[in-house]
Amino acid sequence: MSAHQHRHLRHPPFTDHLPRPVFFRVEHMPANATYPPMKHPWGEFVYSLSGITEVSIGPLNFLTPPHLGLWIPPETAHIGFNYRETVHCSVYIARELCAGLPATPCALMISALLRAMIDHLAQLDEAQLSGPAGARLLRVLVDLVATCPTTGSYIPDTQDADLKQVLLALRENPADNRTVSELAAAFAMGERTLMRRCQSELGMSLSEWRQRLRVIAALPRLRSGESVETVALDLGYATSSAFIAMFKRLTGMPPRRFIESD
DSSP states (O other), rough: OOOOGEEEEOOOOHHHHHHHSSEEEEEEEEEHHHHHHOOOOOOEEEEEESSOEEEEEEEEEEETTTTTEEOTTTTOOEEEEEEEEEEEEEEEGGGGTTSSSOOSSSSEEEHHHHHHHHHHHHHHHHHHHHHHHHHHHHHHHHHHHHTOOOOOOSSSOOHHHHHHHHHHHHHHOOOOOOOOOHHHTTTTHHHHHHHHHHHISSSOOOHHHHHHHHHHHHHHHHHHOOOOOHHHHHOSSSSSHHHHHHHHHSSSSSSSHHTOOO
C-alpha cells in the first residue's frame, strides 16, 4: 500500500508562510490517512504522541515510533501517512532558525526532557502557544531538537511492488514466523530473488527488517504495562529470553530498562 492509496486525506494548515517563527500543532490521524505530497520553506520536526507516523522522502521511508522523532529540512519534498490511528505533533520552524539543525532528513533519538516538553506543549491551547511564554518554550524546544543524536530511517520501505506486498503482510502481522522460503513461495518469488531484493531495496536482510518491525510493535504495549513475556509470545517468540536478546541487540538495552529510561 502506498501513501497515495490511503483513504483519509489531510491537509496541513499552511502552505507558504508561518504565522510565527515556531508553530506547534497536534494532529489526530485516523487509520489509513495521508497528507498530499508537499514541500515548504520551513523545517518540520515530527513526533508521534501515540501510534507511528511514517514519512516518505524520495526513496526513503522514515518512521516516528515512540523513541524517535523526524527532522525534515526546509524545501524537502515529502509525504506523511500512517497505517493505524495515530496522534502526532508537528513543529514548524522558520528557515532562519534552522541553521543549527541537520541539513538532511533524519530520524532523531528523543531525550526524556524533550519528550516532557512536547507533552507539556500538547496540553496548551492556541492562546498560550502564541503568547510570549509559549514563544520562549518553543525556542527552547528548537534548541533541544538540535541536540538530539541522529539515526537511520529504522524500517526502510521499498517501491518494488512485489517486495512491498511481502512487507505489508508482515506489517499486518508482525508475529508472522514464515521463513524466507515460505514467504517467497507465498508471493510467487524465488527465495534468492527475495533475499537479493531485501538487500538492494532495504539495505538489510528480511530477518533484520522483521526484528526492527517487532521492536516498533512491542514498544507501545510495553509502555502500557504489558509483561515482556506476553508481548514476546504475541510477537511470535517461543520464549521471552529470545525476544529480550533481540530487543537488546537492536536498542542497546533490555525492554524494561529501555522503557524505564524513556
